[in-house]
């Protein structure tokens with residue numbers, strides 16, 4: 001124990017992870033590109049650097065000599081993580097996993113081509129014309145479809161194209177919303193799914209047998225590419241559940257490599273009997289915040305246990321639980337104030353988590369409401385009602 005953890009990314013997921021790690025006596029150094037980020041507020045030390053700057057990352061590692069480097073976000077100079085791993089540092093779950101999931105095309109090629117997982121039909125395009133061809137050509141992706149920058153997260157630059165006339169706009173929107181300097185988009189067949197899930201999957205250390213554990217599937221609803229609510233249980237037909245678990249195990253095992261360990265959030269669309277792989281995070285998943293209340297070991301507890309090579313026994317579930325997000329409504333550099341928290345907290349079974357973000361942006365996630373209910377539907381209703389009572393000023 002008392003491992004030194006360098007946490008790369010200090011948002012709300014990092015904050016909960018830091019708390020779980022602190023509970024096991026770890027020393028946490030929280031890193032982000034802005035000061036006073038949520039995880040920094042509960043960590044032992046902080047660093048404010050640009051994590052896309054490889055040299056700055058390397059300096060940070062030299063200074064703190066961590067036992068584990070734990071990425072919490074995608075936007076990290078992952079080529080530097082590969083170098084650090086080669087030099088003997090332990091990157092969670094592996095530098096390869098962080099590297100492959102930084103861009104949508106790398107993980108898609110691995111999942112669809114190398115591992116043969118079922119995905120939506122897709123193509124890439126590097127110009128508006130290529131995009132139109134990829135969609136409209138015979139055997140192309142077709143309409144409707146979804147256009148995403150290959151480098152982006154939280155739905156940035158992502159849009160649904162329903163008609164030919166919308167293609168040029170989707171290209172422009174993607175290029176404006178992309179991260180980095182590679183103007184390439186992925187265009188996917190639009191899957192009119194019945195529901196979508198996150199399959200949280202834990203990969204154990206080799207010393208623990210290197211096995212894979214599954215958390216019960218989490219249902220969720222997205223808007224503008226960002227999650228609005230998530231819930232458990234999310235009943236699935238046994239065959240669909242098995243298919244999701246098999247695919248999750250495949251991709252997680254491949255990404256973790258020989259001794260990689262940690263939790264992954266593997267996203268699937270379910271339509272009829274079909275289970276379609278979408279993407280994954282080699283780290284706790286935002287929709288998994290519901291596990292803060294739905295079970296004895298949250299996704300953050302599971303992550304730190306896997307990292308430290310501690311046992312992962314059977315998870316005990318607390319019954320139907322839901323999470324609903326609290327969003328800011330406008331941009332402001334002033335410290336946010338919250339109204340309605342008391343009303344929300346007066347509801348039995350409701351708990352409120354405010355992340356402590358120092359500033360707001362329109363639609364920025366500032367907090368989450370967690371609620372129990374008699375059924376998942378009931379828990380969702382309660383969580384959404386309580387979240388709607390809270391406003392960010």
Ligand SMILES: Nc1ncnc2c1ncn2[C@@H]1O[C@H](COP(=O)(O)OP(=O)(O)OP(=O)(O)O)[C@@H](O)[C@H]1O
Pocket residue numbers: 120146148152153154155156158188189190191192193196222225226267278279
């Ligand atoms: N091919 C598709 N068909 C239908 N809906 C889609 C498709 N691709 C994405 N979506 C919807 O958009 C949401 C966000 O897409 P995706 O998970 O690919 O990007 P992201 O959420 O921006 O990435 P990240 O999870 O890294 O933030 C999905 O959860 C889903 O609801």
Ligand SMILES: [Mg+2]
Pocket residue numbers: 267279
């Ligand atoms: Mg996603």
